[in-house]
Amino acid sequence: MKLLKLLWTKREIVIAAIAIITIAVHLILRFAVGTTEFSYQLPLIICLILGGTPLVLELVGKALKRQFGSDLLAGISIVTAVILDEYLAGTIVVLMLSGGEALEEYAVQNASSVLKALAKRMPSVAHIKTDGTLTDVPLDEVKVGDHVTIFPHETSPVDGTVIDGHGVMDESYLTGEPYMMSKAPGSSVFSGAINGETAITIEATKPAEDSRYARIMKVMLETEQQKPHMRRMGDQLGAIYTPIALAMAIAAWLISGDPTRFLAVLVVATPCPLLIGIPVAIIGSISLCARRGIVIKDPSVLETIETCKTIIFDKTGTLTYGTPTVTNIITADGFDPNTVLSKIVSLERYSKHPLAEAIVNEGEKNGVSISEPSQVSEKPGEGLAGIIDAKRVLITGRNMLAKIDPSALDLLPELTAGLECVVTIDGKYAATVQFRDEPRKEGDLFIKHLSTKHGYERIMLVSGDRESEANYLAEQVGIPIVHAEQTPEQKVEIARKESESARTCFVGDGINDAPALTLATVGIAFGQASDITTEAAGVVIMDSSLERVDEFFHIARHMRKIALQSAIGGMALSIVGMVLAAMGILSPVWGAVSQEVIDVFAVGNALRAAFPPKVLSDIDDH
Secondary structure (H helix, E strand, C coil): CCHHHHHCCCHEEEHHHHHHHHHHHHHHHHHCCCCCHHHHHHHHHHHHHHHHHHHHHHHHEEEEHHCCCHHHHHHHHHHHHHHHHHHHHHHHHHHHHHHHHHHHHHHHHCHHHHHHHHHHHHCCEEEEECCCCEEEEEEEHCCCEEEECCCCCCCCCEEEEEEEEEEECCCCCHHCCCCCCEECCCEEEECCECCCCCEEEEEECHHHEEEEEEEHHHHHHHHHHCCHHHHHHHHHHHHHHHHHHHHHHHHHHHHHHCHHHHHHHHHHCCCCCCCCCHHHHHHHHHHHHHHCCCCCECCHHHHHHHHHEEEEECCCCCCEECCEEEEEEEECCCCCCCHHHHHHHHHHHHCCCCCCCHHHHHHHHHHHCCCEEEEEEECCCCCCEEEECCEEEECCCCCHHHCCCCHHHHHHHCCCCCEEEEEEEECCCEEEEEEEHHHHHCHHHHHHHHHHHHCCEEEHHHHCCCHHHHHHHHHHHCCCECCCCCCCCHHHHHHHHHHHHCEEEEEEHHHHHHHHHHHEEEEECCCCCCCHHHHHEEEECCCCHHHHHHHHHHHHHHHHHHHHHHHHHHHHHHHHHHHHCCCCCCCHHHHHHHHHHHHHHHHHHHHHHCCCCCCCCCCCCC
């Protein structure tokens, strides 16, 4: 029973093997042994019964469902070959039809070889270090916070941060960059990276199933379950191509009066593996993207991104680094800057506010003393409060200060672009801390090249930040259309409105971008975003880099060009062969052989999509 099940799942391979064997036996009996015609035709008849019958029945089933593809020509060819006693031509068509599936499977496996190499490199256990003792545990049992030791030349099992040891790691399988990356305490380590000559210990920051490696590998399963949109486009091309081929075959028969020309045209027109060149190109591009740190969750984005004319950006973490830094501390008369900084750093250590880390980092840079606070509270809309060295410290905003001490507003510095917080000590205004989330260094060139290099007609910034901050960033990077202080609902409405007038790409970071990412034609999320955001996006940029976004654009353009070359080029060659067959120059047998050559060429060309285009990024060319 298991053997029958295996044969059924691999029936195309089995039928192709039967076809090859029977063709070989036929040629031996006919030319080497010289038996009777019935004897050397018998192997071909057996092949047509065993292999041709199930293939024809499958195609009839598709036809009854009104699924008319180019493979329907193959079924007509097989039936016609039997009627005209052209058994060799019919058997070659059986080989083409069944072998096409085997060829597709091989091509897809070849295109995905980099991902499979990654899978083989992952360890099955991790070395957990507890009180100086190492214990091997299964990979799925590693928890966040565990101390994992990576031996020399081993592969990192999880994402983490180095806490002990110095060395280098090979991350080329993950990033595509052929460099050894130095590692020291504090450095980030990606799962899948290969350790160098020295052992290091990392603290796991994610469980194995949420690691960078696992997220890249997940694309393999997802793409196997999704039928790319361009494959359906190939079916549509086949639906147009099929009646043309049938018309040419019928015309050749009627004009010449020779039914074998009908068969010859059909076998030349049978592009069984031809249209698989499109999904092969897509999967090759998915593999290439994975090597560049770009995870393609929805394969159709590789086709549609080239047609987008509007691009919308979120601000924080997308066009900026998402890590504000302190730019200035302006103290009121009678307050010492170091004393104020010491108190707010002592308090901010207990806050989860996005600006807290920036203040703590500023304190560490200036070496201020730290005190333990008491009565710490952080109520929404009121700010962070606590008692430090017997003084009550409040870190809040201008609106809250206006309620506490309206007269203090006259002491505040002029409002500027950027972020800020105000500090009171024992109810008196003490200082204003100003922050700036700097634009990404490549942001200016990236935005400016979108129109000239990628054909975008509308470039927009949609942000929840206040208007002054959004306008400042837009001016820095050159975005003409700005929508500031937008709620998630308003972002969705903007994305919907833009998508109705043109295909739209949305690039975002953060949970509040998820609805807009889903609504846009193509949603691109940066890898540091939340799980919700990355699930909503069709593309995930693992390195949070605008240059990687540009690489995605170029890989998609490269894929589309190659896919259309394979489909249209193969069809054009088939039409030339059909004309030769209609003229009687190609017999049914040689017509089948020539079509097989064309099909192999088309699939071979599609495999080029797994290799980088000549230009992966042209940001600097602007």
